[in-house]
Amino acid sequence: MAECRICGGTVDEFFDFGRQPVSDSFVTPETAGSEYFFRLAAGICTHCTMVQLLEEVPRERMFHEDYPYRSAGSSVMHDHFEAFARRLLETELSGADPFMVEIGSNDGTMLKTVQKAGGRHLGVDPSAQVGDFARADGVRVRTDFFEESSAREIAAGDGPADVIFSANTTSHIAYIDSVFRGADALLAPDGIFVIEDRYLGSIMAQQAFDQIYDEHFYLFSVTSVRRMADVFGFELIDAEPLTVHGGSMRYTIGRPGRRAVSPRVAEFLELEAGQGLASPETYRRFADGVRRTSRELVELLEKLRAEGRTVVGYGATAKSATAINYCGIGTDLVPFICDSTPAKQGRLTPGAHIPVRAPEAFADPYPDYALLFAWNHAEEIMAKEKAFREAGGRWILYVPDVHIV
Ligand code: SAM
Ligand code: TMP
Numbered sequence: 001m002a003e004c005r006i007c008g009g010t011v012d013e014f015f016d017f018g019r020q021p022v023s024d025s026f027v028t029p030e031t032a033g034s035e036y037f038f039r040l041a042a043g044i045c046t047h048c049t050m051v052q053l054l055e056e057v058p059r060e061r062m063f064h065e066d067y068p069y070r071s072a073g074s075s076v077m078h079d080h081f082e083a084f085a086r087r088l089l090e091t092e093l094s095g096a097d098p099f100m101v102e103i104g105s106n107d108g109t110m111l112k113t114v115q116k117a118g119g120r121h122l123g124v125d126p127s128a129q130v131g132d133f134a135r136a137d138g139v140r141v142r143t144d145f146f147e148e149s150s151a152r153e154i155a156a157g158d159g160p161a162d163v164i165f166s167a168n169t170t171s172h173i174a175y176i177d178s179v180f181r182g183a184d185a186l187l188a189p190d191g192i193f194v195i196e197d198r199y200l201g202s203i204m205a206q207q208a209f210d211q212i213y214d215e216h217f218y219l220f221s222v223t224s225v226r227r228m229a230d231v232f233g234f235e236l237i238d239a240e241p242l243t244v245h246g247g248s249m250r251y252t253i254g255r256p257g258r259r260a261v262s263p264r265v266a267e268f269l270e271l272e273a274g275q276g277l278a279s280p281e282t283y284r285r286f287a288d289g290v291r292r293t294s295r296e297l298v299e300l301l302e303k304l305r306a307e308g309r310t311v312v313g314y315g316a317t318a319k320s321a322t323a324i325n326y327c328g329i330g331t332d333l334v335p336f337i338c339d340s341t342p343a344k345q346g347r348l349t350p351g352a353h354i355p356v357r358a359p360e361a362f363a364d365p366y367p368d369y370a371l372l373f374a375w376n377h378a379e380e381i382m383a384k385e386k387a388f389r390e391a392g393g394r395w396i397l398y399v400p401d402v403h404i405v
């Protein structure tokens with residue numbers, strides 16, 4: 001029995017993926033085999049309903065100089081962040097000398113819009129290489145983990161923040177109590193702390209089991225984020241559904257009583273209760289679905305191999321580490337994966353050691369089938385690779401179930 005990292009309640013384990021590698025640890029032939037493995041298992045707190053991992057990977061093993069993920073790898077995500085940065089500039093950041101801090105600023109995709117508008121800003125991200133891309137765009141970055149101590153230093157040096165923004169990062173931070181103490185030290189009295197992340201409701205509805213991996217320590221819902229905000233002395237004031245990454249939610253958090261709470265919060269609480277997001281039966285069904293999908297995916301790949309069809313992977317996502325290693329997909333079924341991220345190309349995927357190649361390799365020649373590990377970017381990738389389908393190629397997806405399009 002594990003103790004909830006938010007409220008100290010009991011975490012009920014609902015799925016064990018076994019020993020899994022660090023998802024963004026793309027190895028070289030020399031370093032392959034010396035990877036760090038941990039037990040990837042997820043559970044739900046019976047008290048506050050926060051879905052969380054049972055074992056934490058030390059943060060320096062995930063986020064370091066070599067961390068390869070780049071936000072700018074998706075033009076949809078680029079446009080998404082630019083649009084929200086503009087909205088913030090017109091609203092929360094429209095006063096005299098506003099200040100915005102981003103937790104997990106990565107390559108500066110979000111903050112460069114604020115920087116261009118002349119807004120005071122600071123990105124905080126421990127991964128040095130991605131931070132250098134942000135700096136090259138003129139974005140101010142502190143290469144560091146955001147936590148209570150760094151937040152206090154930022155507050156002392158730059159003053160209070162009107163906006164603390166964090167996309168696809170807060171869920172990565174197991175020591176989230178320290179993040180909230182940091183937000184408390186840094187946020188202006190009427191400031192907002194905005195968190196965007198994968199939405200548990202979408203993950204459960206789509207059986208998106210590969211959203212569970214080392215970096216996704218928490219899977220947020222409106223119910224659990226509201227409780228979490230409360231536990232750490234804040235208040236959830238809005239929840240805005242987003243289509244990105246296969247279904248996300250933007251949570252706006254403020255100091256208690258400072259702002260009117262949007263009726264959307266209560267609406268989502270009701271929806272989530274109706275969806276059974278706190279009910280053990282939902283997680284039992286999810287677990288059965290994961291086992292079924294995994295079996296069906298491997299059966300399909302084995303059948304295609306027996307028929308002499310070629311299959312290539314598309315998108316060496318962090319998520320794919322769970323799909324590949326849990327299903328037991330090796331180079332015999334998927335000989336390589338195409339990915340546009342320079343830092344992943346020429347490397348091998350963690351665990352299964354499937355080579356990652358540049359997207360140019362995809363058409364050289366086209367395979368019969370492409371297994372889309374980056375299913376959350378399906379629209380963007382299928383549009384980009386339109387010629388593949390026109391040439392007779394077909395996409396294999398495994399979310400919400402195994403199907404071919
Ligand atoms: N915000 C970007 C986006 O949505 O595309 C990047 C998301 S990326 C999945 C997560 C980022 O969080 C990485 O760049 C990582 O280095 C950073 N990160 C991890 N722990 C952090 C912490 N404690 N404080 C700040 N950034 C952190
Ligand atoms: P994500 O699902 O964590 O955002 O990761 C997406 C991965 O897919 C990332 O490694 C970049 C890759 N990718 C491509 O190779 N081509 C594309 O067009 C897009 C959008 C992503």
Ligand code: ZN
Nearest residue numbers: 004007045048
């Ligand atoms: Zn709890």
